[in-house]
Amino acid sequence: MRTIHLNSSNLEEFQKDAIPNVMALGFFDGIHNGHQKVIHTAREIARKRNLPLAVMSFFPHPKTVLSKDDSKFDYLMSLSKKSSILESLNVDIFYIVKFDKDFCSLLPEQFVSSYLLDMQVNHAVAGFDFSYGHRGAGKVDSLKRDSGDLIEVTKVKEVDYQGEKISSTWIRQLISEGKMEQLMSLLGRFYETEVYWEAGNLRVSEHFMLPAPGIYKAGVTIKGERWETEVLVPKNRMDVYLAEQGKYHFLPNEKLGIIWYYRIPIAKETEGENISII
Missing domain, CATH: 3.40.50.620 (HUPs)
Structure with missing residues (x-):
């Protein structure tokens, strides 16, 4: 193309x-x-x-x-x-x-x-x-x-x-509310956010959205490989943290894709407060 x-x-x-x-x-x-x-x-x-x-x-x-x-x-x-x-x-x-x-x-x-x-x-x-x-x-x-x-x-x-017009505005609203599991029906695929490694943090690339704060089940892609993990979106919605993030070694400005499946229910989030972000 x-x-x-x-x-x-x-x-x-x-x-x-x-x-x-x-x-x-x-x-x-x-x-x-x-x-x-x-x-x-x-x-x-x-x-x-x-x-x-x-x-x-x-x-x-x-x-x-x-x-x-x-x-x-x-x-x-x-x-x-x-x-x-x-x-x-x-x-x-x-x-x-x-x-x-x-x-x-x-x-x-x-x-x-x-x-x-x-x-x-x-x-x-x-x-x-x-x-x-x-x-x-x-x-x-x-x-x-x-x-x-x-x-x-x-x-x-x-x-x-389900009787509502599919629109980019509706999709933005669902993302901002953390209702990621609904996006498959509107996009034909899960929503993906690009992030990059900078100064010890995974930051959101320009022109992508992060969902509402919470812990999500997600897929992570890098260099053609993909694995599933839990991803934390903090209240500032500027960075993301992977479960056991410390075991990964990313290069400066290395890009990853995060494919959002669903937000883990509140009760599970409480259990998941020990998610490792170091």
């Missing part, structure tokens, strides 16, 4: 090199089951047309650019993790558009012209709630018209679980 970072400075260069494609549009934070339906739909159309499958996402999150305060935004995954999952879904090209004030000021027709038509998109696929252009004025239902009827459009209906 080819990953391309697009911005106003290099857009023209990549427009010249673009080839006809089918494109899935969205932010895709977490790549949950709803996102996967959009991508799978686009992939099937691309297969039938014998065209490459492209995904266009945006970074940073629009809320961080449009918000009037400096409040922290909880990303579910880094761009590198997103790239890895998209590649496993057989995406051919991953476009990451820089979302800044110039980009969000584009009129809907300007976005479609510069980022879709000039990028040789002949069929666009998006979720029912996708919007584009200044103040989100462009909607999926208006995309075909804004392209001058040159782009075919497929709108993917919402995907729900």
Whole structure:
């Protein structure tokens, strides 16, 4: 898979090199089951047309650019993790558009012209709630018209679980509440947090979330190996501690993945107060 970072400075260069494609549009934070339906739909159309499958996402999150305060935004995954999952879904090209004030000021027709038509998109696929252009004025239902009827459009209906729409917002809420066992039904996999070793601590990598404080059953991955253990998330939610952490020898900045299964009930947590974090 080819990953391309697009911005106003290099857009023209990549427009010249673009080839006809089918494109899935969205932010895709977490790549949950709803996102996967959009991508799978686009992939099937691309297969039938014998065209490459492209995904266009945006970074940073629009809320961080449009918000009037400096409040922290909880990303579910880094761009590198997103790239890895998209590649496993057989995406051919991953476009990451820089979302800044110039980009969000584009009129809907300007976005479609510069980022879709000039990028040789002949069929666009998006979720029912996708919007584009200044103040989100462009909607999926208006995309075909804004392209001058040159782009075919497929709108993917919402995907729900037990009557509630699957969304990145819902997933963030469940993580913040420590309800990790519920995420398999929304993501199609357990949630994974990347951490790294620094100054004797396992710290959270940028653009990942930690669950609510507590002790969790989890899998740990490093260099292709995986084992299961208990993981403590302290009240500050900045570091994590593995059971018998002292027996492991990590290199500076070495990265690990923590795959969260479930939070151990309170009674067990009391028993587990002797968990070794040294």
